[in-house]
Amino acid sequence: MSFNACQFDRRGGGTVSIKExxxxxxxxxxDKNQELAIFANAAVFGISRYKNGVxxxxxxxxxxxxxxxxxxxxxxxxxxxxxxxxxxxPNSDLNSLLTIEFLSDFLDQNKETVPFSLxxxxxxxxxxxxxxxxxxxxxxxxxxxxxxxxxxxxxxATLGSIFVRLANDGLRQREKSxxxxxx
Amino acid sequence: xxxxxxxxxxxxxxxFNLTLPEFLIAEVFDGIARLDCYLDEVELAVHxxxxxxxxxxxxxxxxxxxxxxxxxxxxTRQSTVSKTPLGASEFQALVxxxxxxxxxxxxxxxxxxxxxxxxPPHEIFTLLREIQQAFPDxxxxxxxxxxxxSETFNYGEIDLHTAIEWQLQQAKILKSVPGKETIVIILPxxxxxxxxxxxxxxHEIGHFxxxxxxxxxxxxxxxxxxxxxxxxxxxxxxxxxxxISDAVAIxxxxxxxxxxxxxxxxxxxxxxxxxxTHPSELLRVRVAFNELKRTCLTASVPIATALTTKLVDxxxxxxxxxxxxxxxxxxxxxxxxxxxxxxxxALITQELDDLKIGKLSNDSLIRSEALARALAKGQPVSALRxxxxxxxxxxxxxxxxxxxxxxxxxxxxxxxxxxxDCMIEKPSTCAEIINAGYIHRYQNVLPQILNGLAGPAVNxxxxxxxxTINQVDRLLKVSLQATEIHxxxx
Numbered sequence: 088m089s090f091n092a093c094q095f096d097r098r099g100g101g102t103v104s105i106k107e108x109x110x111x112x113x114x115x116x117x118d119k120n121q122e123l124a125i126f127a128n129a130a131v132f133g134i135s136r137y138k139n140g141v142x143x144x145x146x147x148x149x150x151x152x153x154x155x156x157x158x159x160x161x162x163x164x165x166x167x168x169x170x171x172x173x174x175x176x177p178n179s180d181l182n183s184l185l186t187i188e189f190l191s192d193f194l195d196q197n198k199e200t201v202p203f204s205l206x207x208x209x210x211x212x213x214x215x216x217x218x219x220x221x222x223x224x225x226x227x228x229x230x231x232x233x234x235x236x237x238x239x240x241x242x243x244a245t246l247g248s249i250f251v252r253l254a255n256d257g258l259r260q261r262e263k264s265x266x267x268x269x270x
Numbered sequence: 271x272x273x274x275x276x277x278x279x280x281x282x283x284x285x286f287n288l289t290l291p292e293f294l295i296a297e298v299f300d301g302i303a304r305l306d307c308y309l310d311e312v313e314l315a316v317h318x319x320x321x322x323x324x325x326x327x328x329x330x331x332x333x334x335x336x337x338x339x340x341x342x343x344x345x346t347r348q349s350t351v352s353k354t355p356l357g358a359s360e361f362q363a364l365v366x367x368x369x370x371x372x373x374x375x376x377x378x379x380x381x382x383x384x385x386x387x388x389x390p391p392h393e394i395f396t397l398l399r400e401i402q403q404a405f406p407d408x409x410x411x412x413x414x415x416x417x418x419x420s421e422t423f424n425y426g427e428i429d430l431h432t433a434i435e436w437q438l439q440q441a442k443i444l445k446s447v448p449g450k451e452t453i454v455i456i457l458p459x460x461x462x463x464x465x466x467x468x469x470x471x472x473h474e475i476g477h478f479x480x481x482x483x484x485x486x487x488x489x490x491x492x493x494x495x496x497x498x499x500x501x502x503x504x505x506x507x508x509x510x511x512x513x514i515s516d517a518v519a520i521x522x523x524x525x526x527x528x529x530x531x532x533x534x535x536x537x538x539x540x541x542x543x544x545x546x547t548h549p550s551e552l553l554r555v556r557v558a559f560n561e562l563k564r565t566c567l568t569a570s571v572p573i574a575t576a577l578t579t580k581l582v583d584x585x586x587x588x589x590x591x592x593x594x595x596x597x598x599x600x601x602x603x604x605x606x607x608x609x610x611x612x613x614x615x616a617l618i619t620q621e622l623d624d625l626k627i628g629k630l631s632n633d634s635l636i637r638s639e640a641l642a643r644a645l646a647k648g649q650p651v652s653a654l655r656x657x658x659x660x661x662x663x664x665x666x667x668x669x670x671x672x673x674x675x676x677x678x679x680x681x682x683x684x685x686x687x688x689x690x691d692c693m694i695e696k697p698s699t700c701a702e703i704i705n706a707g708y709i710h711r712y713q714n715v716l717p718q719i720l721n722g723l724a725g726p727a728v729n730x731x732x733x734x735x736x737x738t739i740n741q742v743d744r745l746l747k748v749s750l751q752a753t754e755i756h757x758x759x760x
Contacts, residue, residue, distance in 0.1 A: 121374060128363040132345070132367075135360050244366070248595040256539070259538075
C-alpha cells in the first residue's frame with residue numbers, strides 16, 4: 088500500500104494517530120527500511136573503496152547515497168520536532184518523518200544494544216555527513232578527516248544494521264497479518 | 271538408476287568450506303536466479319498476453335537485486351586475494367547488504383501475483399503421497415491434499431475445510447460443513463520447481479498430524495499432569511505444536527529438512543528470540559541437529575554428517591553476528607512451563623513412536639550419499655543398483671551346477687536368488703533423492719557459484735547458473751517421477 092496524503096484525507100487526517108498509521112503501513116516501511124539499509128551499506132562500501140585508493144564514479148555514487156541518508160534523517164528530525172498536521176506533509180517529507188518515528192521506537196526498545204539516542208544519532212549523522220562531503224571533494228582530504236573516516240564507516244555500518252533489522256521485523260509482521268500457519 | 275559400482279565407501283572429504291559471507295552471497299544469488307527462472311517458466315508455460323511486466327521484473331532483478339551483490343562480492347574477493355580478514359564494519363555491511371537483498375527478493379516476490387501462474391508439477395504430489403504413506407493412520411494417509419502457490423515468500427499450511435467451516439460458523443450460516451479435512455500446502459511461487467524446498471511440506475503435514483491426534487495437548491497435558499482436554503490454547507501449546515511438526519519433518523526427511531529450514535531463516539535478523547507462536551529459530555535448529563545426531567547422522571554417513579555440522583556452524587555464526595550487531599539475543603531454551611526442551615522433545619518422540627510413524631534410516635542416508643555422486647555426474651537417481659560382487663563367477667558356478675548333478679536343488683536356488691537380487695535396482699525414496707540433492711548442492715552447486723562470480727560483473731554468470739538450476743531441478747523431478755515407475759516393477 089502506498090502511503091500518500093490522499094489516504095490521510097480519506098481517513099479524516101489527524102484523527103488517526105501516527106502510530107496507528109505506522110502499523111497499517113508496515114508493508115511500505117519494510118521496503119523503505121530495506122532501501123535505507125542499502126544506503127547505509129553503500130556508504131560503508133564507498134568508504135572502503137576510498138580507503139583502498141579507488142576513487143571513481145562508483146565510489147562517489149556510493150558515498151552520495153550515504154549523504155542522502157543523512158539528509159533524510161536530519162529532515163525527519165526537524166519535521167518531527169515541529170509536530171505538523173500529518174495530512175499536509177508532502178510525500179517525501181512523510182518518508183523522513185516515518186523513518187524517524189520508526190527509529191525513535193527502535194532506539195527506545197533497544198537502549199542496551201544501540202549506542203545512540205535519537206538526538207545523538209541525528210547529531211552524529213550531521214557530523215558524518217560533513218566527513219562524506221569532504222571525501223567527495225576533488226582535493227585530497229586533510230589528515231584530520233582521514234582519521235575520522237573509520238569512525239564514519241562504523242557509524243554507517245551500525246545504521247545499516249538498524250535498518251536491516253527494522254525491515255526484517257516488518258517483513259515478519261507482514262506475513263503474520265495473513266491467517267496462514269507458517270513454518 | 272545409479273550404480274554403486276565398486277566404490278564401497280564414499281569419500282569423506284567435503285568441498286563445502288564456504289565462509290559465512292560466501293555462503294550467504296551464494297544463497298541469495300541463487301535465490302535471485304531462481305526468481306529469474308520462474309519468470310522464464312511463466313513466459314513458457316502460461317504465455318502472458320504482454321511481455322511488459324516480465325521485462326519490468328527482469329530489469330529489477332538485473333539492475334537492483336543482482337547489482338546489490340557487487341560490492342559484497344568485491345569485498346569478499348579482496349579479502350581472499352589479500353588473505354586479510356575483512357574489517358569489522360565492512361563485514362557488518364556485507365552481511366547486512368545480503369540481508370537486505372533477501373528482503374528485496376521477498377518484496378519483488380509479492381508482485382508475482384499479478385502474473386499468470388503455472389501449475390504445480392505433479393512430482394510435488396509424489397512427495398506428498400510418500401509423506402502421507404508414512405502415517406499408518408488412514409485419517410492422514412487418505413486425506414485430500416493440494417498445493418497452492420503464494421506471493422508470500424514463506425511456506426504454510428491451511429486446513430481448508432476447517433477454515434471454511436470456522437468462517438461460516440462465525441457468520442452463523444452453517445454449523446458444520448460436509449466433507450473432511452483437506453490439507454492445503456502453500457509454497458512461494460519461485461519454489462514451484464525446486465524439490466529441495468518442497469521438504470517444508472513435511473513440517474506442514476506435521477501440523478495436520480498434531481492437530482488430528484491432538485498431540486500438542488497430549489504432550490502439554492503430560493507436562494502439566496492434567497488431561498489433554500484441560501490444556502488451554504496459548505503460546506506454550508503453539509510452541510509444542512511447532513516442535514512436534516519439526517520432529518515429524520526430521521523423522522521423515524532427515525537432514526534435508528534442517529537444510530531447507532536453515533536456508534529460509536538464516537538471513538533473518540532475529541534468530542534467538544521466540545515469537546508468540548514459534549520457538550526461536552536457533553532453538554529449532556539446535557533441537558533438529560541433536561535429533562539427527564541421535565538418529566541418523568553416524569560415522570557411516572561422513573558426508574551428510576560433515577555437511578550438516580558445517581551448516582549448523584554457519585547458522586550459529588550468523589546468530590553471533592545478529593547478537594553482536596542486530597541486537598538479537600538467545601532468550602533461553604523456550605522452556606515449556608519451565609520444563610527443559612530435551613524433556614519436551616522426549617515426550618514428543620514417545621508420542622510419534624506410539625503412532626508408528628515411518629522414519630528415515632541411516633541406510634537411507636548412506637544411499638543418499640551414493641546418489642549424490644550420480645547427480646554430480648548429471649544422472650537421474652530414481653534407483654540404486656546393488657553392488658555386484660563376484661557376479662561373473664556366481665553365474666559361471668550356477669551354469670556348472672545346472673549342467674552337473676552333484677549340487678542340490680536348494681543350493682542352486684540359493685545361488686540363483688543371490689544373482690537375481692544383484693540385478694534388482696531398488697527404487698529410491700523421495701527422502702533419499704532430496705537428501706542427495708542437498709549433498710550435491712552443498713558440495714558442488716554453491717561452491718560453483720562463488721567460482722562463477724569471480725568475474726567482473728555479477729550479471730555475467732546469471733545465464734550459466736540458471737542452466738544449473740534448471741538441470742538440477744529437472745534431474746530431481748525426473749528421479750521423483752521415475753521412482754514411482756520403479757516401484758511398479760517390484
